[in-house]
Amino acid sequence: MAENIRYFPVNWIDGMKINKNHFIELQDNVEDLVRDARNMGVNQLKYGLLSTRFKAPFEYSVIIDEHNELNVSIKFLKAITPGGGRIEITDYTGEFSEKISLENYDFKENNRFLLLNVDPYNRVPTGTQNMDEIPPRFPHAMPKYYLTTVAEAEVTQNNIGPLQFPIGKFSSRGSVFETVDTYIPPCITVNSHPSLVKLFEAYDAFFKQMEFYAVQISQKIRFRRLSGDENLIADIVFATLEKILGYVGQSINQNRWNGFYSSPMEVLDKVVSLARIMKNSFDSFSGDGKEMVFNYFSEWTTELGSGDYEKLFSETINLKYKGYDMEPCVKGVMEFIEKTDHLFSILNQLDYIGRKKDSGIFVNENIVKTERTSGIFFKQEDDKNADNQDGSTSFLAD
Structure with missing residues (x-):
């Protein structure tokens, strides 16, 4: 002004x-x-x-x-x-x-x-x-x-x-x-404050990881379809993954080029926009479809109930950005990143989408060796032996 x-x-x-x-x-x-x-x-x-x-x-x-x-x-x-x-x-x-x-x-x-x-x-x-x-x-x-x-x-x-x-x-x-010790003052770029540096690192790794998950899970769903095995849960997840893959693919290069010189609002907006894309995709299958998917998610991730996923998406897309007080928005975005990454890390380990947890079918496929077993917040114990390897979580991004 x-x-x-x-x-x-x-x-x-x-x-x-x-x-x-x-x-x-x-x-x-x-x-x-x-x-x-x-x-x-x-x-x-x-x-x-x-x-x-x-x-x-x-x-x-x-x-x-x-x-x-x-x-x-x-x-x-x-x-x-x-x-x-x-x-x-x-x-x-x-x-x-x-x-x-x-x-x-x-x-x-x-x-x-x-x-x-x-x-x-x-x-x-x-x-x-x-x-x-x-x-x-x-x-x-x-x-x-x-x-x-x-x-x-x-x-x-x-x-x-x-x-x-x-x-x-x-x-x-x-x-x-x-x-208030967690207060974050206004910043031009994310490298101006340690809390924003952590935010960018989590956001960048999250988008790469979501690209990896989207490709891997989509491949499994396509393979099951070729064998004539289709189910509504897999169809909803597949439709959502297609939208996720298109969105994060447009952002990863920009993240790499801008790096820590990105503005805080830009980083927060990217994650909130992803939450909106995912929520809109699930809402398009409103009724039994969306409820069935959220129940399925809660079955595999016992930390959140089916209603908690609806709440997570709604609270994230309704976050308000305040340049003079970013900490509440940063906290909400970090919570979304952690919970969403954990959910898709579990889905990526399944043999196929749609099976019930009590069916006894649960396969952990280490198709691509990464430094994490359950997403960006869970490091492997043998990281020390992989110091000479690339630490990227996405074979597509790097």
């Missing part, structure tokens, strides 16, 4: 009297123009931590002590705000720290976000004072930073200020405050 340009060029004319205010106005105009240029590449859904070459783009702590005082210490932070404001706190600028007393806050059960504000037009002297000048002067200036808080109920995607950046979240329970 384009913010208004508020600081305009100085009208220089011959013979005018010059003072420092003219140069301050000139600098404010330059700052505003640079901010506006950065604003063209960011918005309320695309802003946050910037990836760096050798280290994480943030190093800060948010601690609430026993006296209900919020202590914030930022040693390193590189980020951009929704309006193009640049946050740069490094060894060259010095550490930023501030305390906020929580005694006067309304003691209701509520979550609050901690916002770092940057004001590039209100500069703070910095550096080593030059004693050779008269009067002595700090050689440089940096933007002013300060902290504010806002209740979670008052925050939407569009009302984070153009020069604000959420760095933390804390909750109040009566008169007790505690920080």
Whole structure:
């Protein structure tokens, strides 16, 4: 969203009297123009931590002590705000720290976000004072930073200020405050935060694994059809696998090319879209067909009942992406990845789709040796002996 340009060029004319205010106005105009240029590449859904070459783009702590005082210490932070404001706190600028007393806050059960504000037009002297000048002067200036808080109920995607950046979240329970350690701040790319790196690794492996499962299970269903053995469960699974194979096949190369420079919203959207494709495919066999398939799934994966699969798909496709608070969406997507991968790893080990569990027919076919026996979350014990082998889970993707 384009913010208004508020600081305009100085009208220089011959013979005018010059003072420092003219140069301050000139600098404010330059700052505003640079901010506006950065604003063209960011918005309320695309802003946050910037990836760096050798280290994480943030190093800060948010601690609430026993006296209900919020202590914030930022040693390193590189980020951009929704309006193009640049946050740069490094060894060259010095550490930023501030305390906020929580005694006067309304003691209701509520979550609050901690916002770092940057004001590039209100500069703070910095550096080593030059004693050779008269009067002595700090050689440089940096933007002013300060902290504010806002209740979670008052925050939407569009009302984070153009020069604000959420760095933390804390909750109040009566008169007790505690920080939310799982909070993920806004990020431009997934390599900006360790939790998002884990998300991308799981997502990338999941899509490759689903491609592998789709091909293997489809081959078994086709083979049974050639021998004249058809059943409704196999037909529904086969139709769903065809849609899965077409979708993940379009994404794997993009995952490889973009890698960890993918945006968090893009990664989360890919998984949620896959859940929608699968749910729509199962829903197209509504009635006895869908219920029969979900009952069949729950028969082989005792962790989830037939109703749990319906709930899993519905909750996943209804996840809401919030750039200022991604953790709930990331948690939901990771749960879908883990449970779906486990389901299809079991189906892939069956001799054919449709047999009941008590029939005694259960064949584990190791057609392609991978580093996992039951999907992306279960490693084999003999991984150490396979260090010289390719660790990919999909012969198609690699």
